[in-house]
Amino acid sequence: MTATLDTIVSIGAGQTAAVAARTLRRRGFDGRIVLIGDENHAPYQRPPLSKEFLAGTESLDSLMLLPPSWREKNHVELMTGTAASRIDTGAGVVELADGRTIAADAVLIATGGRPRTMAVTGPAPERTHYLRTIDDAQRLSTHLRPGTHVALIGGGFVGLEIASTARSLGCEVTVIERAPIPLAHIVGAEMGAVCTRLQRDNGVHVVTGVDVTAVHTEQSEVRISLSSGEIVGADVVVIGIGIEPNVEIARASGLAVDNGIVVDVQGRTATPNVFAAGDVASRYSDRAGRHMRVEHFDNASRQGAATANLMLGREGVNDAPHWFWSDQFGVNLQFTGRAEHTEIVTRGNVHDGEFTAFYLDDGIVRGAFALDRGDDIGAARELIGKQCSADRLRDIDIDLFDLLDDEELAASN
Secondary structure, three states, X not given: OOOOOOEEXXXXXXXXXXXXXXXXXXXXXXXXXXXXXXXXXXXXXXXXXXXXXXXXXXOOHHHXXXXXXXXXXXXXXXXXXXXXXXXXXXXXXXXXXXXXXXXXXXXXXOXXXXXXXXXXXXXXXXXXXXXXXXXXXXXXXXXXXXXXXXXXXXXXXXHHHHHHHHHHOOOEEEEEXXXXXXXXXXXXXXXXXXHHHHHHHOOOEEEEOOOEEEEEEOOOOEEEXXXXXXXXXXXXXXXOOOEEEOOHHHHHOOOOEOOOEEEOOOOEOOXXXXXXXXXXXXXXXXXXXXEEOOOOHHHHHHHXXXXXXXXXXXXXXXXXXXXXXXXXXXXXXXXXXXXXXXXXXXXEOHHHOXXXXXXXXXXXXXXXXXXXXXXHHHHHHHHOOEEOOHHHHHOOOOOHXXXXXXXXXXXXX
């Protein structure tokens, strides 16, 4: 971009914005940085909300990404509890909902997303919860007590993490998932079944292949009606059926929106000096050959850094294979790449605890899933897109990083 920027404004003050601010200062940008967030909290990490913070083993302060001392030392301005309404690109300002404006030479939209909701009826809606923010986690945590029956609608990673946390606190837990196998659309049916077995082995009742047709609250319980005709009763319900990207500011500013804010491979919108990154961005991926919107922590961090570098003229494409992790029942799960495969090759024993599964597509590594073998994932990310022998992948006596130098490996598209 240009090194003559005086003021950079981020609309959104989460993980992406925090990483962008740190990167800008690390790269020597000495202009004004303003972060605008509609929450009342400073930028914080979201992954612990469903795990350690929800369980009460991690403090609020430990979540903070930009402590006050760092912001003061690095002259980063933070406006919490403040909503932006649009970007007036002609005037070069960000308009706030209260009528104020902030001059900006470049704008990063990092507004993230909000939980997808479902209809809830009855006189006690406080028995139903979503989990996206610190405030959400604090409200939910007051209900997680021994003997409480918690129902999770949605068997994604966040829902399964909440199930794990609730069980650790002595709750009875039911997970309701519309797909036949939870997580199959992400990690494939085989590894989705492994994740489901982990839940069931730890006392979670997992109901699959059904739709929720109604959620009705009473003063004493919540009744969840299923398409199978069954009714599940619970004390507390957590709805986790995905998020909707917060694109309202983009639309109001005339930016292209299609399942997120449309940006190129480097995070640019079609409007000069306006960028988008993180959960809200539908970024073009050369690797996938299409626009993709990814909702993971690592992606938010990488895009925040890449976009900040781009603003300062340090152009570089952030198109690394996707990676994320989940902690459930004391087990660490990690996944990278995509689950496209003609064959799954297992390193270790699926039934004995630690293992890594490689997704091979006609011999080409497309992705990997690891259970308590996180070190393998670092190598797997480098192997993605390369031809690799199944026998060598499954041989635990061979260091995976050595395969990167194997003359038998051939780069492939």
